[in-house]
Amino acid sequence: MSSSTSPALPPTGLRSSAAVSSRVGSTGSATSFPRWFRDGHGALAVVVYLAAILVYDHTAATHLNTVCGCALSPDPTQWMWSWVWIPYAIAHGLNPLSTHLLWAPGPFNLAAATMAPVLAIPGAPLDALFGPVAAWNLLAFSAPVLNGWAAYRLCRYLSGAPWASILAGFTYGFSGYELAHQLAHMNLIWTFAPPLLALISLRRLNGEISRRRAGGLLSVLLVIEFGISTEIFFTMICFTALALVLGWCLADSVVRRRILEVALVLAVALAVTVVVWSYYIVLSFQGPQVSKGFPALYPADLLSYLFPTNLFRLGRQFFAGLSGSFVTNDVTEQNNYLGIGLIVIFFAYAVSRRGRRDTRLVVLLTAVAFIFSLGTKLTIAGKPTIPMPYALLAKLPFFDLLTPSRLGMYVSLGTAVAAAVWIGSASGPRRRVGRWLLGLFAAALLVPNPAFTNASFNLRETNFTQPSFFTSGLYRRYLHPGEVVLPLPYAYAEDGLSMLWQADAHMSFALASGYWGPQAPGDYAANPLVPGLTLGLLPAHAAADLDALAAAHHITAVLVADGESPGYLRMLARGGWRLVVNAGGIMVYRHPGPLPAPG
Amino acid sequence: MPDTATTAAEPPTNPAAGRIDRVLDRVADGLERPVHGLGAVTGTVGERFSGWGRSRPLAAASGLLARRHSLIALILYLAGAIVIEYHAVLHPGTEIAGNIVGDPTQYMWAMWWWPHAILGGLNPLVTHAIWVPDAYNLGSVTSTPVPALLLAPLNALIGWRAGPVVSYNLCMLIAPVLSAWLAYRLCLRVTGAPGASILGGWLYGFSAYFLSQLQGHLNLAFTFLPVALALLALARLNGDISRRRFVTLAAVALIAQIGIGTEIVFTTTCLGAVAVMTALLIAPPDARRRIVGRLVPELALAYLVAAVVCSPLLYYALIGPAVNPGYNSRLNVADLLSYVIPTPLFRVGQNRFLPIADLFPAAAGFTETGTYLGLPLLAGACAGAVAAWRHWGMRVLVLCAVVACVWSLGPTLIVAGQATLPLPWRLLDLKPAFDEISPVRIGLYVELAAAVACAVWLARPGRWRAWRWLLALLAVAFIAPNFNHTLPTGQPIFAENVSSPAFITDGLYRRELRHDEAILPIPFGPFGNSLLWQAQARGYFREASGWFGYYPDGYRSSLTVSELLSFHPFTDPYRHLRHFLGAHDVGAVVVLPAAAGPWPHVLTQLGLRRVETGGVWLYRVPARLRLLRGGS
Incomplete structure (x- = not known):
């Protein structure tokens, strides 16, 4: 328990200097982890998010084993297959990371693919009990709730405003990224790790948890995330490193020492992760590299942050023609929509708190994520224009395998934090009402379109009845x-x-x-x-x-x-x-x- | 650390507001010193109304200093205009700084027509020299009497062969300088900072709007009216000029602008009304009293004087046919992206964004895509708006800019060429007068607001001054013209040769044509320079052609006109043309060989004989064809 553990650092750190945390009278941040679950607002956040996903996917929720809350595409079958394969391999003494049952006679290297072995831990028993479609649905319902809750915790820590944090958590848990990938990509919809990693790091930075506890939590978090998505794991590590560097540049000498210490804890957690997944890593290097060339294929269209695709309820009828021109026709990769509401909130946050170092850090990180998400060339309405900085990164190992548009997830997290802080810091009833109205409008823009279909996909509700x-x-x-x-x-x-x-x-x-x-x-x-x-x-x-x-x-x-x-x-x-x-x-x-x- | 100090000084509940307060306090403190900066805007925080628009630091400086800066600004703007229009400056009698065929010849023709009509005792607002035999109402089109009459002595001095083109070029040279210099004066009044004001003036005078209209719209290149009225209004509100002086100067500005083009007058009036109404809503009581009691009635008087002086022109404008009603108002609209995506007219960006710019509505030639601000100017303007937001004047400016921006987007929000949301302009776009406005041109007012806001930001005292200047200079660089861009024909975008054939310049027409004889020029209407030919020939011949805003009834329904405009003869061109020549009493067809199209063949098939003379092919129309009058 952190309350009983002597913190390695005095609790007069960044929080009091307002360099990292801008909490105003928050009571949540000092609580220990198990108390999170006794936090009334946290529980309310979970209920709200759960209700939202059940309303969004009500057909799948009421036909749990026949209607998948996903698109009709072969993508979801990968994970449904893996939830049978892994128990089968273990039961038959086979290597679960290599199969001869696909592309027979094989072997096919599953470590180089997006199998998400950690998801088999809940997925396999659910599959065995209720069938593959029900297993998918139950996990897909859980992901946005968990993501939203993680973002809520981070936002509450930073803003000290529980209600604004619930709203902000919603905008992250049910972001354009999440809704798009829910159509097909089980490995990508679990995005709870980045906000939790930030939260644990900040708490360590402020001396609220011990070094050992922080190291342990970070290790568990990284091990889990690696086992779900190596792509998110990699980008998360990159952004964490960038955040530490930027934080170091912005901070004073006292804080810099603490940042170095947090970096050390993170390095240890990273080492633990590498050791745990060492065999997987060795196998994954043997290829094949399935996403080679994705940086050029899947940039985010500049306009996709502002204009909704058919995936969203509000505005879709007006912007269908425009979103149809976005760089990729694959709706699962058109995952960057924020909406005008969140964009306005983000700029208002940046302007109203522009002198603060925490604001600068959030703005810089969000800007970097935004710029990199645009890929190797700035693409506007499907037309490639000028080269972008990611063109340099795309020449490096690992970066050449990433899908840039998915970095929009970090933009979404940045805007969620901005929303929580900006709405939560409103003073005076008029300003508070105004900011809340804008926040609710921003959240409403993210409501999905229940009747989402296009020429090639039956989206959001697919009947997976098997022969x-x-x-x-x-x-x-x-x-x-x-x-x-x-x-x-x-x-x-x-x-x-x-x-x-x-x-x-x-x-x-x-x-x-x-x-x-x-x-x-x-x-x-x-x-x-x-x-x-x-x-x-x-x-x-x-x-x-x-x-x-x-x-x-x-x-x-x-x-x-x-x-x-x-x-x-x-x-x-x-x-x-x-x-x-x-x-x-x-x-x-x-x-x-x-x-x-x-x- | 400064940040720590900042944080400590902020009230815990609203740190952002506290920060702004402190900045304003610092600005107010700075006013005690002769600092040229935001002081004029927010300097008298407790006396906000009089703070806006009073160039207090400048007043504190000597008049000599003020005059020196004005002179520097003027020289700078003139140099800028000369550089941008260097093709025209080097060859003032034969080249113009644009690429539109047809449109510029309207203004060149007007240079001849107005003095000719007045000296000849003709009604200058109705002509029979073009579109024969119809009477053409020049009041409802862009006949630009003011430049024509002011430059008549110059034309008479240098001769009519080169005069109209030289006069046109001179106007295009003066237009940005005048607009920029007045914008400089406006910025100076608002900020009190000469450097920032010079830059603000440049941003307005050499804006994307001007570069677009430089392609061939003289009437729209003169954009001094909104700036002049704003400048006068601020001066009058602060009591710096007398009522008589205000009314006189405002009336002169209005008369001058009406005499150049009524579109700018109309849109300035609309947005001026928006500004006044907004100010009445958000200004402090003292300011409201002055606006209601002083500004509005005196401005109304100036409008009345201008209306009386220009009443003949306005009368003809009102009775004349509307020019493409509902066409421009729906099609010449701004694409949302055009505010940040450059067309090939700009050096920064060049053709890299051409795939996007090509999607903009009315993108052909990029004459109606003049809304580009560029990211640096947008950032500077936003920063200026944020910095001085607490001043009601800045709020009025921003709200006007928003209204102008929405208006410029037209009846439907267009993004990358795709029509999306319906917009408020839909309620007005088909109403009388509004239906003749091209919304995209309203971007001019957004550019003015951006220039002023950027100057305000630049003039602020405090840290980051060098960075602010760097960004502001970047804003200037972003709207610098792209001299390398050429049209698909290979013609540079800022240069067009308008030299006439020897048939005109050497006076050969006198030998081949009878006085007052009607000709059919090919290329026809907007595709040729026949209006210039007529001006250079001092109206020796009349034309069964022309190119102003509307086609007379006798031409609008003519199949031959459609064929001539489409370069594509229909199934029975001979019969159509024969009837056209007869109906309009055409004595000769004058064809420019380089742009003749299929017409020589058609004319030969009609039995007309070709005479090659002075660089043209002349086809005399025999009397037997002309006797078919009325048969079309």
Whole structure:
């Protein structure tokens, strides 16, 4: 307990000099961690955030196991698959970070992908109890609540204003970033770590928790975040380092010493994390690098911070044409929307408190995140213009694998802090009402659009009902254990849910397919049929290519979902593949004779 | 540490307000010393009204000093104008600093028409020299009588061949200098700081608006009226000038601007009304009394005097047909991004933002995209607004700028060429008078407000002065013109050759044409310089063509006019053209070979014989075709 632990630093640190914390009469910051849960405002924040996500995703909440609060895309099937795979691998004495069941005969290196092994800890039992879709939904409901609560804690610490912090926590937990990634990216929706890391560091800086406690908490936090998303982990470490450097530059000599000490604690926590995940790290370096080139592909459009996409309720009808011109059509990567409300609040905060060092730090960090999120070239309404500083970073290792637009998360955190401090510091009833109205308006702008659809996605509510061929165990009668099958639609295709088929069948067959990133392994990518199946455009000699693929990868059966393209069936007929059974929504094809030898 | 001291001095409940208070206190203290800075704005915090607009530090300085700074400003602005328009300065009789074909010739034609009509005893507001045989109302178009009459002696002196072009160039040279110098005076009155005011004057006089209108709109390049009226209003409110002097000067400014173009007068009046109403809402009681009791009635009197003096022009303007009603007001609007994204007219940015600038409404030629402020000026103006926000004058300025900005965006918010939200202008854009306004040009007033606010910020005493100046100079650099930019034709954007063929300059027309004979010039209307030809020929011939704001009835419905404007003959061009020539009693068709298009072929097919003379192809129209009058 921090109250019983002698702090290593006297409690007259930055807080009193207002260099870091600007709390005004806060009672929350001095409480120890377990007391957080007895904090009435904190509990209220959790209730509010939980209510919000249940209202937003009410269809998924009421059809927990059939309707996924996500988009119809193969992305969510990755994590649903992993929640079956990891227990399966452990139970069978296999390496959970390498699988032969995808891209058979494999092995496929899952450490280089976005598997988020930590999420399997809650995900696997939930999947076993309620099914994959319910597991997704329950975790997806939890993420914004946890993120919002973490931001609430940080904002309350900095502002001392609990109500304003609840609002600010909402703008972070339900930010444009969060809502966009909830459509598909389970590993990216857990963003509680950055605000908690900032909070723990600040408390250590102010001498409110001991060095050992801070080190322990930071270690746990970093280990968890690494196991969820190495991308967020990496960017968080970078921004923390930047914050420490900027804080050091802005601080006086006393505070500088404390910043160095916090840096040391962080370094220890980082070392612990590296040790814990050392095997994972070694494997991840063996590749493949699935996000090579993303810095140029996924910058944030400058206008995307101000103008809403179809994902949001307010304004979407007016700005649909404009947001359609944003740099990427992938709505899951259009994750930067703040809205005019938060932007105005941020500038008001920056102007009204411009002389303070804590303000400068928040503004500088937010500005850096904003500028880097714009990627290698400033893109406005989809048009690339001048080079941006990230072009230099993109030449460095690790940075070349990042998706710049996702740095908008840190912009969102900066604006949340600004909102809490600015609204919370209002003096006088008129000013308070004005600031609250603006804050509520800013939050309202982030309300999602319940009927969010576009040409290629069914968004926010997707019926993930699986073929009964797998759910009823019918597959056992027609597929041999461990045999390699080719699923159609292919795993890459938008409706390619074959990894979920495999998970439903308890990994009883191997897939000549998979979806962990946009690139197929080299031996698959060499066959022209694979990109053809991905895009739904079959090559001229598809039947021959299929035979070659089958021979090379020992494919013995092709599974075709009911209602799939007739082109697939024609390809199979031309290649001499014969329908064995059409049952449970799946057609099973097998080749009667020996396939040509590979090569 | 200064920050620590700052924090300690702030009241715990509202530290930001405390900080501003302290800054203002410091400014007020600074007033005791002869510091040229924000003192004039906020110097008399307890006496806020009189503080705004009284150049107290300057008054404290000697008159010689003030005159010296004025002279420096004038020389600087003149030098700036000469550099920007150096093509025209080097070749004043043949080149202009712009790239629009057609529009500049209106003003050159007016240089000839007004003295010609007055000396000849004709009604100068109605002409039969163009669009024959119709009577064309010059009151409802941009006929610019004031420059034409003021420069008539110069034209007479240097001769009519070069005179109209020289006069046009002279006007374009004077326009930014005048606007900038008056803006300097305004900033000086507000800030009391000559350096900051010189920069503020530059930001207004050489703004993006001017660079855009320099392309060919003389009537819109003169933007002295809003500044002059603001300057006079401040002087009068502070009692620095007498009532008679105020009314006289305001009336003169109004008359001069009406005689150049009524659009600026109308928009200045609208935004002036907004400023007055806003001031009445937020100004202290003393200021309100002076505005109601002094400014408004005296300004009304000045308007009345101007209206009486200009009544013939205004009468014809009111009875004349509206020019493209609802067209400009809906299409010539500002894109929201145009305030921060430069077009290729600017050196900083050049073509890097062309893909975005090309999306702006009315982006062709970038003559109607003059709303660019640039990030440094925007930042400086915002900083100025924040710094002096507590002064009601600054609040009026900011609110006017916001109204002007929203107005400039037109009836629908357009972002990167995409129409989005409906805007308040929708309520007015089709109302009489408003329906002829191009909203994008209202950006001028945003630029004026930004220049003043930036000067206020720059004039503040205290720390970061060097950084503030650096940013302000960056603001100037950001609106510097891009001399390297060329049009797709290869023509530089700030230079256009308007030299006429020898047929005109050598007087060959006298040999080939009869006096007062009507010609059809090709290229037609806005695509050629036939108005200039006529001016250089001192009206020797008339034209079945022209290029002012509206087409007369006899031309608007003509298929031949549509064909001539589209460069694309329709299915039966021969019949259309034959009827057109007959209906308008055209005696000859004068074709510039370089821009002839398909018309020589059509004319030959009509049986007209080509005579090559003085750089043109002349086709005499035989009497048998001219007898078909009224057949169109």
